[in-house]
Amino acid sequence: MDLKALIRDIPDFPKPGIVFRDITTLLRDREGLRYAIETFETKFRDANLTPDYVVGIESRGFLFGPTLAYQFNAGFVPVRKPGKLPAAVHSVEYDLEYGTDKVEMHQDALPQGSNVIIVDDLIATGGTAQATAELINKVGSQLLGFGFIVELTELGGREKLPHVPIITLVQY
Ligand code: AMP
Numbered sequence: 197m198d199l200k201a202l203i204r205d206i207p208d209f210p211k212p213g214i215v216f217r218d219i220t221t222l223l224r225d226r227e228g229l230r231y232a233i234e235t236f237e238t239k240f241r242d243a244n245l246t247p248d249y250v251v252g253i254e255s256r257g258f259l260f261g262p263t264l265a266y267q268f269n270a271g272f273v274p275v276r277k278p279g280k281l282p283a284a285v286h287s288v289e290y291d292l293e294y295g296t297d298k299v300e301m302h303q304d305a306l307p308q309g310s311n312v313i314i315v316d317d318l319i320a321t322g323g324t325a326q327a328t329a330e331l332i333n334k335v336g337s338q339l340l341g342f343g344f345i346v347e348l349t350e351l352g353g354r355e356k357l358p359h360v361p362i363i364t365l366v367q368y
Pocket of ligand 1: 214215216217218253254255256316317318319320321322323324325353
């Protein structure tokens with residue numbers, strides 16, 4: 197299936213010079229949604245990776261992470277921007293082009309030794325996914341791999357990530 201045809205390009209959003217890759221048009225397409233979820237599942241299973249938990253990164257990792265978790269009979273855990281999670285959290289700070297940002301996860305979200313897959317809609321520079329991997333490390337869980345619908349290959353984000361399988365469905 198041509199997933200690229202289902203992803204909408206919005207030039208100059210959220211600022212001039214950025215082409216925003218909008219996955220909402222893929223998710224609303226019933227065949228596209230099924231294909232994306234099943235392809236992730238197949239690729240992870242082919243690599244013998246079966247998670248206990250799917251960790252989704254705010255906010256577009258929330259849009260399909262729980263569906264993938266359901267397919268694996270796994271749980272879903274959100275990683276959020278600062279100040280959004282109500283209970284005690286672990287935080288990891290990471291660098292942006294200008295300044296820094298933070299990701300947070302509930303301290304009790306993942307049992308020690310659990311097997312985890314991290315998902316988000318898109319990998320650009322890889323900073324957000326790398327920081328999320330550090331959170332997983334912090335709580336003593338095992339990172340099995342990453343899943344992104346879209347990879348912006350020119351930015352080389354995957355080079356930043358730990359050496360586990362990185363599944364991406366569409367590359368630009
Ligand atoms: P990064 O940490 O640079 O890999 O940025 C990844 C995060 O930024 C993801 O959560 C994406 O949703 C978002 N993002 C970055 N660039 C784009 C883009 N061109 N289109 C859509 N989302 C983007």
